Amino acid sequence: MNSILAVFSAFALAYLGMTGLALAMDRHHRQMFPSRHLPSTRARYAMRFASWGLLGLSAWACAHAWGAAVGAVAWFGVLMVAVLLLVWLLPYAPRWAGRLALLACCTAPAKSDGRKLSRMKRK
Amino acid sequence: MKEYFRQSMDWLHTWTGLVVSWVLLFIFLTGTAGYFDTEIDRWMQPEVPAVAAQPPTEQIVAVALARLRQQAPAAERWFIHLPGDRSEPSLRIRWQSAQAADGTRAVNGNEQLDSASGLPTAARATGGGQFLYKMHYRLHYLSKDVAYWTVGVATMFMLVALITGIIVHKQIFVDFFTFRPGKGQRTWLDAHNVLSVLSLPFQLMITYSGLIFFSITLMPLIVAAYYAPGEPGRQSFRSEFERGIEVKPAGIAAPLTPIAPLLNLAQARWGADVQQYRIEIRHPDDANARISLRHAIDSPSHYSEVLVFDGVSGALLTIQPAAASNAKAVRNVFIGLHVGRFADTLLRWLYFAFGLLGSGMIATGLVLWAVKRRQRAEQQNGAAHFGLRLVERLNIGTIVGLPIAIAAYFWANRLLPLDLPQRGAWEVHVVFIVWAIMLLHATLRPPSRAWIEQFGLAAAAFALLPVLNAITTDRHLAHSIAADDWVFAGFDLTMLGLGVVFLWSARKLARRAHTAVLATPLKPGSAVNGSAMLADERANQANPL
Numbered sequence: 218m219n220s221i222l223a224v225f226s227a228f229a230l231a232y233l234g235m236t237g238l239a240l241a242m243d244r245h246h247r248q249m250f251p252s253r254h255l256p257s258t259r260a261r262y263a264m265r266f267a268s269w270g271l272l273g274l275s276a277w278a279c280a281h282a283w284g285a286a287v288g289a290v291a292w293f294g295v296l297m298v299a300v301l302l303l304v305w306l307l308p309y310a311p312r313w314a315g316r317l318a319l320l321a322c323c324t325a326p327a328k329s330d331g332r333k334l335s336r337m338k339r340k
Numbered sequence: 341m342k343e344y345f346r347q348s349m350d351w352l353h354t355w356t357g358l359v360v361s362w363v364l365l366f367i368f369l370t371g372t373a374g375y376f377d378t379e380i381d382r383w384m385q386p387e388v389p390a391v392a393a394q395p396p397t398e399q400i401v402a403v404a405l406a407r408l409r410q411q412a413p414a415a416e417r418w419f420i421h422l423p424g425d426r427s428e429p430s431l432r433i434r435w436q437s438a439q440a441a442d443g444t445r446a447v448n449g450n451e452q453l454d455s456a457s458g459l460p461t462a463a464r465a466t467g468g469g470q471f472l473y474k475m476h477y478r479l480h481y482l483s484k485d486v487a488y489w490t491v492g493v494a495t496m497f498m499l500v501a502l503i504t505g506i507i508v509h510k511q512i513f514v515d516f517f518t519f520r521p522g523k524g525q526r527t528w529l530d531a532h533n534v535l536s537v538l539s540l541p542f543q544l545m546i547t548y549s550g551l552i553f554f555s556i557t558l559m560p561l562i563v564a565a566y567y568a569p570g571e572p573g574r575q576s577f578r579s580e581f582e583r584g585i586e587v588k589p590a591g592i593a594a595p596l597t598p599i600a601p602l603l604n605l606a607q608a609r610w611g612a613d614v615q616q617y618r619i620e621i622r623h624p625d626d627a628n629a630r631i632s633l634r635h636a637i638d639s640p641s642h643y644s645e646v647l648v649f650d651g652v653s654g655a656l657l658t659i660q661p662a663a664a665s666n667a668k669a670v671r672n673v674f675i676g677l678h679v680g681r682f683a684d685t686l687l688r689w690l691y692f693a694f695g696l697l698g699s700g701m702i703a704t705g706l707v708l709w710a711v712k713r714r715q716r717a718e719q720q721n722g723a724a725h726f727g728l729r730l731v732e733r734l735n736i737g738t739i740v741g742l743p744i745a746i747a748a749y750f751w752a753n754r755l756l757p758l759d760l761p762q763r764g765a766w767e768v769h770v771v772f773i774v775w776a777i778m779l780l781h782a783t784l785r786p787p788s789r790a791w792i793e794q795f796g797l798a799a800a801a802f803a804l805l806p807v808l809n810a811i812t813t814d815r816h817l818a819h820s821i822a823a824d825d826w827v828f829a830g831f832d833l834t835m836l837g838l839g840v841v842f843l844w845s846a847r848k849l850a851r852r853a854h855t856a857v858l859a860t861p862l863k864p865g866s867a868v869n870g871s872a873m874l875a876d877e878r879a880n881q882a883n884p885l
Contacts, residue, residue, distance in 0.1 A: 224686065239517045286639045287682060293541045294690030297697070300538050304519050 223282035227292070229321040230275035231299035236318040237268030239303060248311045272296070346508060353504035357705050358731070360494040362738045365702045367491060369742055371476035372695025373469065375680060375688055376831075378427050380469025383831040384753045386813040387463045388430065388452075390825045394423055395456055397614050398600045403458030404433050405596070408624070411435065412449065416589075417622050423455055424615030425636045427681060431455040465763040466753055472746070477553070480768060485557075492554040499547045505536060512537055525711050532704040539697040546698070549678035552671055581664075590627040597654035599631065605656070606633045606647055618644075627652060632660075641669065642676025703739045710735060733782045733790075740794040741778025743838075747801035748774040750835075754812045788853055795846035803839025806832040 239245040241264040243255055256264065279295060280288035306314040373380065382388065394400065404420045412418070412435035419434040434450040452461045479487040506512070516537065519530045536543070556563060556574075567573035579586060599619060607614050616636035623629045629651025634644040646660040663669035676682060680691045710732050717724045724732075752770040756763055782790045809832060810816030820828035 235517075242514075242517070245517055283684075283687070284639075286641070287687065290640060290677065290683075291687050291690065294687065294694065297538050297542075297694065298690070300517070301697075304517050304534050304538075307517060308519055308521050 220282050223278045225324075227275050227278035227282060227295050228299065229324060230271050230278060231292075231295045232302065232321050233318055234268045234271035234275060235296070235299045235303050236314060237264050237271060239307070239314075241265050241268070245307060248307050249315045346510075349504045349507045353501055353508050354709065356497045356504070357501040357702075358709055360497040361702050361706050362734055363490065363494045364498055365699060365706075365738055366479075366742060367476045367494065368695060368699040368702060369746065370472050372692060372699060373746065374473030374476055375683075375691045375695060377469035377473040378429060379827045379831060380472065381466075382429065382827050383809075384466040384468045384750070385461075385463040386809075386815050386828075388461050390823065390827070394615065397422065397603060400431055400455045401599050401603075401619070403455065404431060404453065405599075407451070407453060407458050407460075408433055408435060411451065412437075412447075413625075415447075415624070417620060418624050419450075419621075420619040422615050422617055422619070424613060430461065464753075464758050467749075467764040467767050471764070471768060472749070475768075477550075480772065488554055488557045492551070492558045495547055495550045495554070496558075498543075499551065502536075502540075502543055502547060506540075509533060509537070525708070525715060528704055528708040528711055532701065532708050535697050535701040535704060539694050539701065542694040543698055543701070545674070545677050546694075549674035552674045553678070587622070587628050587630060589623040592627040593625055594627040594629065594652045596621070596625055596629060596651055597631070597649070602631060602633060602647075602649050602654060606635070609647070610635045610645075621651060624651070630657070637676070637681045639682050640673050640676040642672045642679065642681065703735075706731070706735050706739065732787050733779070736782035736787065736790045736794060737775070737779035740791070740798050740842075741775055741782065743842075744778055744794065744798045744801050745771045745775035747798065747805065747835075750805055751801070751808065754808050788849075792846055792849045792853065795842050795849060799839050799843035799846055801839075802835045802842060805835040805839075 240249065241256065241261045246253075246255055275295060276288070276292045279292040282288060283291045302317075303314055306317065400422060401420065405418075408415075408418045408420075411433075415435035415437050417436040419436075421428040421432040421434075423429060423431045431453045432450060433453060434448070436448045452463075453459065454461055477487070477491050478484070479490060482490070509515075515530075515533055519527075519534050521527055523530075551558070556577075563577045564570070564573055567577045603614050603617060603619075606617060613636075618634045618636075620632045620634070621629060622632075631649045631651045633647045633649075637644065641662055643662045645662050647656060648658045648660065649656055663672050680688065683691055710728060713728045714724060714732070717728065749767055749771045752767045756766055756770075760766060778794060781794065785793065806817050809828075815825070815828050817829060817832045820826075820832065
């Protein structure tokens with residue numbers, strides 16, 4: 218995996234993880250999918266669990282791109298950008314928040330992990 | 341008890357935040373610009389060409405030494421910064437003379453050289469990005485002690501505001517993704533929360549490490565107790581860090597050993613690019629000369645291992661570790677994280693974004709303070725008291741006025757006559773003159789108008805900078821992009837981006853002011869009714885976005 222790819226996956230994974238965490242909350246689930254049922258408690262826990270896993274993978278991608286010491290610093294920056302984007306999309310373009318997550322799924326080079334979230338979102 | 345605790349923390353957060361906010365905003369904005377100090381330096385000296393291919397290192401060292409012998413033969417220390425590092429794109433020499441008997445330093449100096457000819461680069465005098473960077477802890481027009489104490493106390497207040505902020509924000513996780521636009525005061529609170537929580541790791545790091553920078557200034561008694569009171573104690577404390585290099589000049593002239601073999605030795609050990617090493621020579625051309633080599637900073641631990649050589653024989657004398665103790669290592673990491681010198685381009689942009697978020701956190705906090713009180717004043721049908729009006733004015737003049745003043749710094753760089761004496765100093769005077777005008781403007785105009793006018797001015801000041809650059813130099817945006825000169829292109833594009841943000845804010849406010857004027861006659865006597873909605877709308881006019 219080269220560095221640009223690693224940086225890109227770090228952002229994609231962070232965005233996916235954060236979107237997953239937001240989806241596990243009623244308020245934001247309603248924002249993104251107004252017509253669908255709220256997830257069951259068990260599904261919610263599964264989402265949270267998987268999302269934290271994705272955030273962990275994002276940290277791993279940062280360490281891959283920058284090395285452990287600088288990567289740890291960069292990870293905070295990557296998370297900040299991901300949340301900033303999500304927080305801005307949620308009120309102004311809630312549909313795009315979900316679509317962007319799907320896009321991130323398809324393009325995140327760590328494909329196996331991307332699939333986890335798209336399955337999760339179908340619930 | 342618990343509620344009382346939270347209330348008192350709320351009080352503490354409100355007031356520690358308010359009293360130093362404008363100073364903090366100054367520190368944040370100039371410090372954030374400081375993350376791109378070298379890039380701004382280069383934009384502010386358009387005569388210096390984009391870095392070209394460098395001659396062999398041996399030759400660069402030779403021209404640097406020749407220039408140092410000519411400029412500062414009697415200096416105690418010489419420094420050579422080889423070109424190629426981000427923080428030193430050009431060859432730079434510095435020199436320092438011995439401490440005079442009365443404790444003041446004798447002549448120091450530095451020059452940027454052309455690495456082929458060894459002559460100083462011909463470029464306009466400017467404060468450059470270094471001045472913006474330096475202002476964030478040194479302020480300006482103040483003595484060093486006053487500035488350090490002011491910034492130190494403001495930083496301490498900020499740390500208190502951060503910690504109390506975490507305590508009073510009851511729902512960090514529940515509201516983590518929450519932002520509700522168009523709801524007046526609620527929106528301001530959401531924005532303040534989101535900006536603060538998102539950048540919290542950065543804010544805690546930058547504030548705490550900022551205090552570490554000042555630890556000796558803020559806690560002078562520790563050095564006084566362990567060494568000696570006053571300047572002698574501080575001097576012997578400082579010399580602790582120089583153990584192993586400390587040596588007196590012999591007073592006998594001796595030729596300096598060639599430096600290239602030492603560089604090769606260092607490269608075998610460190611492997612990094614030789615072009616990024618820094619060379620320090622103590623007591624040059626003396627029998628007791630010492631040459632130390634450092635490598636570029638590539639990790640948050642900030643300091644490099646130092647190789648110390650005998651300056652005459654070239655023998656390796658000592659290897660100083662990057663951190664002499666664990667305590668020093670912890671300090672180094674905090675300093676390194678604060679300065680971010682290790683950051684590559686992407687990470688540098690993230691640092692910049694964190695800095696802007698921090699500025700946004702302070703600005704939204706300030707506006708929130710004023711919105712709340714303006715609303716209360718409207719509801720109670722009372723006039724806004726002096727404190728509220730003062731804060732509203734200071735907010736406009738600082739949140740928008742200060743960015744305008746920084747843009748004026750760049751305008752001054754291009755427009756002041758090139759032969760003006762003290763040109764660099766005048767660029768900085770322009771910053772404070774413009775800032776004063778903006779503060780004055782904010783006091784003279786009604787707040788809702790002042791916001792719109794200053795946002796409009798800021799939009800023009802930033803968005804027209806690339807145009808000014810195109811008129812006054814031949815390195816316009818299209819040229820920079822075509823020449824792959826991303827320092828110049830990046831600067832122009834960033835200014836354009838900032839201009840667009842300010843323009844968007846100005847338009848948004850103007851539109852709201854327009855609709856508010858249309859709506860007012862429909863609700864006669866609404867101030868008597870104390871309609872919360874309208875009070876909210878008014879409050880937003882005085883403290884908009």
